[in-house]
Amino acid sequence: MNIHIPTPLRSFTSGAETVAVPGATVAEVFTNLTTQFPELQQQLFNTEGKLRSFVNVYLNDEDLRYLPSKEATTVATTDELTIIPSIAGGACPTGESASRKDSCCSCCPLL
Amino acid sequence: MLHIHYIDYEAVRAHGEETYPHECCGVLLGKSDSGGNHVRQIVRAGNTRTDSAHNRYNIAPQELVKIQRQARGLGLDIVGFYHSHPDHPAQWSPTDFAEAHWIGCSYVITAVEKGKAAITNSFLLNGTSEEDKKFEDQAVEIDVKAIEIDSAEPISQQKGQA
Numbered sequence: 001m002n003i004h005i006p007t008p009l010r011s012f013t014s015g016a017e018t019v020a021v022p023g024a025t026v027a028e029v030f031t032n033l034t035t036q037f038p039e040l041q042q043q044l045f046n047t048e049g050k051l052r053s054f055v056n057v058y059l060n061d062e063d064l065r066y067l068p069s070k071e072a073t074t075v076a077t078t079d080e081l082t083i084i085p086s087i088a089g090g091a092c093p094t095g096e097s098a099s100r101k102d103s104c105c106s107c108c109p110l111l
Numbered sequence: 112m113l114h115i116h117y118i119d120y121e122a123v124r125a126h127g128e129e130t131y132p133h134e135c136c137g138v139l140l141g142k143s144d145s146g147g148n149h150v151r152q153i154v155r156a157g158n159t160r161t162d163s164a165h166n167r168y169n170i171a172p173q174e175l176v177k178i179q180r181q182a183r184g185l186g187l188d189i190v191g192f193y194h195s196h197p198d199h200p201a202q203w204s205p206t207d208f209a210e211a212h213w214i215g216c217s218y219v220i221t222a223v224e225k226g227k228a229a230i231t232n233s234f235l236l237n238g239t240s241e242e243d244k245k246f247e248d249q250a251v252e253i254d255v256k257a258i259e260i261d262s263a264e265p266i267s268q269q270k271g272q273a
Contacts (some may be wrong), residue, residue, distance in 0.1 A: 004179065004183070006179065006189065006213070006215065007116040007143070007188045007189050007190065007213065007215060007216065007250055008212070008213045008214040008215050011215075017183070017188075024212065041242060042240065045221065052241070054210075054212045056175075056176075057227070058172070058173070058176050059181060061171070061176070069114075082176050082179065082180075084175045084176055085213055086166070086169075086170075086172060086175075086210065086212060087136075087138075087170045087175060087192050087210070087211035087212075087213065087222070088160070088166070088168060088169040088170070088206075088210040089168060089194060089203075089204065089206050089208075089210040089211065089218075090134055090145070090160070090163075090166045090167035090194070090196075090204065090206050091166045091167075091196040091197070091199035091204055091206075092170050101221035
């Protein structure tokens with residue numbers, strides 16, 4: 001099956017945007033992926049072997065986290081897996097709850 | 112360096128004004144090379160942090176998947192993201208840093224003061240992994256030539272001070 005690699009991880013796949021990896025389940029595909037590209041292991045998984053919290057994986061249009069069998073979900077060669085790191089953030093908290101000492105950043109000198 | 116056409120640059124800033132007092136967010140599509148990230152198209156995204164939209168943003172992963180698919184269809188890559196800081200400086204916050212995972216991408220922040228876009232800054236997320244990532248100030252080169260002209264020559268560089 002094809003796995004779509006996001007831009008920050010392409011340096012670990014020799015620049016490949018899409019890689020074809022065999023496997024009968026999502027877990028097998030990931031094992032084969034990290035065997036083929038060992039540096040992806042640390043990028044995608046924590047020391048316990050779980051997907052890092054900010055790494056989203058979609059099997060076609062379905063979030064892997066919400067599939068009943070999760071990583072044990074069987075896949076077909078025509079399926080596509082997309083790895084997509086999360087994107088979020090935002091300005092510092094303002095108001096009385098924020099203090100100069102504990103919570104904010106260099107951009108908030110008056111807090 | 113971040114290279115962006117004036118039209119896209121202004122669209123990013125206008126998005127921040129439209130969503131004020133809430134944060135806007137979106138994706139920068141383009142190409143990267145040794146000269147930096149070159150924006151070819153911006154894509155607006157929805158801010159799913161409706162619980163705290165005045166100082167937080169989040170793009171739904173499902174929407175990101177669609178945008179990445181769109182980029183692939185155009186022969187482009189995701190080269191960055193943008194969001195606004197309503198009544199707050201155009202500097203990255205601890206939350207911005209903690210939630211930044213796209214190494215090599217540009218993170219553009221526009222300060223929107225009382226509804227008007229003020230300073231826009233860009234920060235490059237550099238490093239090789241989560242463990243050594245860091246934000247670096249990134250110069251912004253704004254191209255003002257007509258988009259149809261292939262040999263557009265940048266005439267200005269801007270780096271705001273918050």
